[in-house]
Amino acid sequence: MLFLKSIFGEDxxxxxxxxxxxxxxxxxxxxxxxxxxNRYLANLHVxxxxxxxxxxxxxxxxxxxxxxxxAELYEEVALEIDRIAxxxxxxxxxxxxxxxxxxxxxxxxxxPSAPYNTPTIAYAVASDFAATARYLREVDEFVRxxxxxxxxxxxxxxxxxxxxxxxxxxxYLERMGYAAPKGSQ
Numbered sequence: 001m002l003f004l005k006s007i008f009g010e011d012x013x014x015x016x017x018x019x020x021x022x023x024x025x026x027x028x029x030x031x032x033x034x035x036x037x038n039r040y041l042a043n044l045h046v047x048x049x050x051x052x053x054x055x056x057x058x059x060x061x062x063x064x065x066x067x068x069x070x071a072e073l074y075e076e077v078a079l080e081i082d083r084i085a086x087x088x089x090x091x092x093x094x095x096x097x098x099x100x101x102x103x104x105x106x107x108x109x110x111x112p113s114a115p116y117n118t119p120t121i122a123y124a125v126a127s128d129f130a131a132t133a134r135y136l137r138e139v140d141e142f143v144r145x146x147x148x149x150x151x152x153x154x155x156x157x158x159x160x161x162x163x164x165x166x167x168x169x170x171x172y173l174e175r176m177g178y179a180a181p182k183g184s185q
Contacts, residue, residue, distance in 0.1 A: 025091070029146055034093035036139045040158075041084045042096055042105035043135070047128050048077045050111045054121045062118040070121070073165065080158060087154060107135065119178050126169035127181040133162040 055070035085095035096105055103110070108128050116124075140155045170180040 025146070025148060029148075030091040031093070033139075033143065033148070033151065034088050034091045036142065037084055037088050037091075038093075038096050039105055039107065040132070040136060040139065041081065041088070042102045043108045043128075043132050044077055044081050044084065045096075045099075045102040046106045046108040046110060047132065048074055048081065050108075050124065050128065051077060053111055053113060054116050054124070057113065057115050058118065058121060059115045060117040066118050066121060073125070076161065080161065083154065087151065107131070119173060119176055122169040122172045122176075123178070123181055126166050126173070129162045129166045129169070130181065133159055133166065136162070 051070050051074035055067060055074065058066045058070065060066075085097075088095040096102055108131060111124065136155055136159055140152070140159070143151045143155060173180050
């Protein structure tokens with residue numbers, strides 16, 4: 001009967017602990033990881049909204065290139081949001097799912113609606129992606145103390161995505177004669 005109750009969500013704690021036990025994960029590790037991934041998820045949502053904002057409000061000579069690149073990026077970030085939310089569910093926890101939660105839990109700042117030139121956008125995206133990569137490296141250290149290969153791979157893939165775009169946007173800034181954001185090298 002306990003198993004049936006957990007399937008129907010009547011006892012999330014039992015379900016969570018059972019899932020962790022069946023998958024070989026320590027329940028306390030699963031809780032801490034879900035919390036860390038929820039912070040990453042919140043930051044991804046802030047990044048997603050910023051990318052949409054920049055996509056709609058980009059101005060300047062590189063308008064078309066940036067407009068298209070930002071659309072590609074927010075679509076890729078949306079896929080990452082889904083992957084992370086699903087991992088949190090696999091761990092037996094609820095992913096954050098409201099704007100209030102995202103803003104409260106995120107370490108990144110929102111950007112107001114306004115016109116943005118391409119160097120400003122490049123600087124903001126490189127800064128946010130670099131900060132997110134630094135945070136994920138901390139999570140990665142924690143995860144590597146376990147045998148959670150799935151999450152190790154998930155983080156490695158995310159770091160590759162983030163670092164590639166830090167490189168792209170800092171290269172653009174350098175080509176345009178601007179200094180790259182601190183912490184993005």
